[in-house]
Amino acid sequence: MRRSARNRMAIAAIALICAAASVSPAARPIRGLSIDILTALRWDVFGRRQDPAASPAVVVAMDEESLRTAPFNDAPMLTWTGEIGRVLSATLEGGAKVAGFDMVIPKSIEQSEIPFGEGTLGEKVRGFDRDFLRALAGASANGKVVLGEVLGGNQPVRPSPGQRVAVRQQQNIRPLNVHIDSDDILRRMPLSFAVNDTRVPTMAVELASRALGAAPEFDERGRLTLAGYQVPGRVPNTMTLNFEGGGDDIPTFTFADLRACAVKNDKDYFRRWFAGKVVIFGTVLDIEDRRFTSKRFATGIEGARVPRCTTESTPVVASFKKSMIAGVYIHATAVNNLIMRNGVIEPGPIPRLLIATLVAALAAAAAWRFRPVIAFAAWTGMMMLGVAVATIAFNHALALPVVEPFLASLAALSATIGFRFVVADKDRRLLQKSFALYLAPHVINRMLSSSKLPELGGETRNVTVFFSDIEGFSLIAEKMSPDGLMELMNEYLSAMTDVIESHGGYVDKYIGDSVVAVFGAPADDPDHAANAARAALDCCKQLAELNASSPLFQGYKLAQRIGINSGEALVGNFGSRRRFNYSVMSDAVNLASRLEGANKFYGTTVIASETTVALAGETFAWRELDAIRVKGRTQALKIYQLLALEAGLTPAQRTLIANYANGLAHWRAREFERAAECFGRSADIDRPAALFAARARELALNPPGPDWDPIRTLQEK
Known part of the structure; x- marks a missing residue:
């Protein structure tokens, strides 16, 4: 017997068995629940159908x-x-x-x-x-x-x-x-x-x-x-x-x-x-x-x-x-x-079995045809449509079964997914598992659906690049044994990867303690900038939890620096004809790396480019840090610090942002004394404000010439 015929017979058998079980004597205790549900739904949807005064009794x-x-x-x-x-x-x-x-x-x-x-x-x-x-x-x-x-x-x-x-x-x-x-x-x-x-x-x-x-x-x-x-x-x-429905359907007189x-x-x-x-x-x-x-x-x-x-x-x-x-x-x-003359009409055993079989067959077909999440969504829509039809029918005293089709279809959906997992998709799953450690899931799925092997080449997309690094990693590595360092990094990189992938990102590569990830490829993501920003916040939160709870992190309180940049990049398979990797390549990647390094100077954790800030939107609380030129680039850009979600911003953080923004405006207007005053309000608790306060006081004492440029050039990576 061919595999396709075997699978079709198995799906049909699953649907029939589930339908028969739902109308069997074992399910009798819950059979009446259909009428209870329909009575409530009819009341909620149609309300009072007649004036209680017209009640014969x-x-x-x-x-x-x-x-x-x-x-x-x-x-x-x-x-x-x-x-x-x-x-x-x-x-x-x-x-x-x-x-x-x-x-x-x-x-x-x-x-x-x-x-x-x-x-x-x-x-x-x-x-x-x-x-x-x-x-x-x-x-x-x-x-x-x-x-x-x-x-x-x-x-x-x-x-x-x-x-x-x-x-x-x-x-x-x-x-x-x-x-x-x-x-x-x-x-x-x-x-x-x-x-x-x-x-x-x-x-x-x-x-x-x-x-x-x-x-x-x-x-x-x-x-x-x-x-x-x-x-x-x-x-x-x-x-x-x-x-x-309701409490006044029968006119009632107090004795x-x-x-x-x-x-x-x-x-x-x-x-x-x-x-x-x-x-x-x-x-x-x-x-x-x-x-x-x-x-x-x-x-x-x-x-x-x-x-x-x-x-x-x-x-x-x-x-x-x-x-x-x-x-x-x-x-x-x-x-x-x-x-x-409006007693409820209930279908007999055979009509109930036919209805349950039809719905179970549709659920099984959806589970066989689509991925589990999509199949479940399709099943949910089918159930909602079925309940709506049953409610309308009950408004005319016909009680179509609701519970039996629900149980039969849910069982058929689950059984078919299980059949696929255990039997039908075993080969596909083996291939996915084998390549999952080397290729992006989207690339594997595209290869399986097209039945073609990956080829060299790429395409230009608008993406957001995420670059992270551990602060002072060299000093930490000196103090640890190779085995201990490996365990520490494996736990750290695993946690960060889980966070990135949970927000739709793809980890391109690990470079020592650094993580290079991309949002918006290989799978399309119109919200790639916002998802990258959320991933950055959650990575910081996850690292704090590891520092507090993981035994491997005791004595080594890790801190990370993250750079985020959005722009066009070439994404695809790069390498030789016999060996290549799915990766991303462009100036946007280099700039993300430079922004990660800029955290060293400002004492911050997450810095993003103005392009990313514009794409991510107002959901996040950004603070404009400065206008800079990074090493290797002549074009200046504004950089922003990611503080939190806008909804979670504290009053103290709002005050800090306002003071900093006022100071930055005075700085660019060459009003250095007023800039120093604004920055000084937060200098004790904020490293960027302290840096600017010192720079402003120095220029207030030694005013620059007319060709002064408020843009800072960073010489380090």
Whole structure:
């Protein structure tokens, strides 16, 4: 089998295996995360999609405000029944289609056997629930109330016997049980339960059915059709909930406020807000009956309420988001989904596998075709595009998989890169490793991509040359053994090379303790001057760290001098026909060497030419040192000291630069006394200022002739 065919088969196998693993049963615990992510993204991108007032379901909340408002404060829920009946009747009289209870009151205070006086408490309050039971009976006669129960083994939690009789037993009682995924997140709502061999709709289905005036129809697999709407559901006998985002998607009424409104008989308020609605009574408390749902990343601050009817209670508004929501909103969302026909549609196993395979194949192809960094960037762009498409689709209730393609493609990307590294690119890597110590990486890559050997020749480019040297190296070398000197220099040169290459520079050669590097070749770099300046600052920082921490540097505190110059240079392969090096050649290299040597005279560390300063820009803090002529050149040039990044310049450094600039201006204007004064302000702490102060004082005492030239000629290299 040819190597290319083998590689293609390997890439295809990687994509298929990764895709299959992402949709396997082992990945089931994270599969629902796609819906959670899409719910949050849809909320962030599209915001509120409809006016909450258009919600078919509304919530009457027994909330923190109700618990703190008279007459309910400090009173157990068993004693609320009469007022619950009052509010229930008011909402139904206001035009509500049906009311449901996402709460179970399993006992009646009338059943209490606690001794009270000569009898029991139950005997003393006989008839306490009469108004509540009458309200339930009247509503159940018209099919407008549904009580909840919680199924569980042989002991379900049911309403009290009096309530069950009032609502005609199971005719108006429905299960409140919910479906929890394997990761403890609620994303789906059961549609029915088998009770005594009879299929019983859940609370949400019953409420939606009565609101629509259509009986629910179940097939043998538990799939529900309601008023012509076939409810989608990947898990049998469930509906995937389509939660809106935020904290006010379901209109919520505080029970205490509605009770006060019913007491004052404000029928207009109830007609305005409850006509045609499905009303669900439930608790909305800080800790009770709260669940993680697929809305957990898109919740809002609870406490947003509709306009109030009275001002007899004080609203309790939450100040932060909670990732859990009250259970009553789960049933309200299910009712809305059924009535508005927008339950979430989830693709089956085969479509999910095909989508994951396609994305994994694209990721594997990118990893095979491009370098790892570019492949990762392409994969990131592909993921962002895929998530955007999935978010738009979810805005239409279609939940395309997000997690499975992400995992499959990431695994395929990593596996393909690994395959290339271990198998396919072994020969290429061997060649790169063999020549990396002698040629520039860019030259090696160009040779490999063209399948041609290097040839003599070069080209002219605008580059920045970096020249560094160790101060007093000869004295240091005299004190050390050859082996110790070799170890010291190897560590020093390795550290400096790492810094230079990290900024895109290419080390041309080592000349003893000197480093000659070039920025802008062999790879193009429009910011070569700025990168060279950054490398110089980082080299100084790195050397300081070596002096402080490296055992080899103890007792030999090294200092370096760096010269930087920009200009046109000939770069390419220079040498004989049988042996040559990739190097740089021009006057710009020589000038960088002279600038490195100029540090000796001024007592500085980094000196750059005015050309480099102009190219590097204002990101750096430069100080103009002088105008000089270096040995071997007749043309004068201005030289600058690199102090730091402009953003990191200290106030003291700014003052030093200002004093020096003023002194230099007076110097060039032949105002030597004023120049000496300006330079003298920093002479104690600044070597260049001290040199100029001495020169200015000397000329102030012995003024030069009219042909005096403010340009200094340096005779040393």
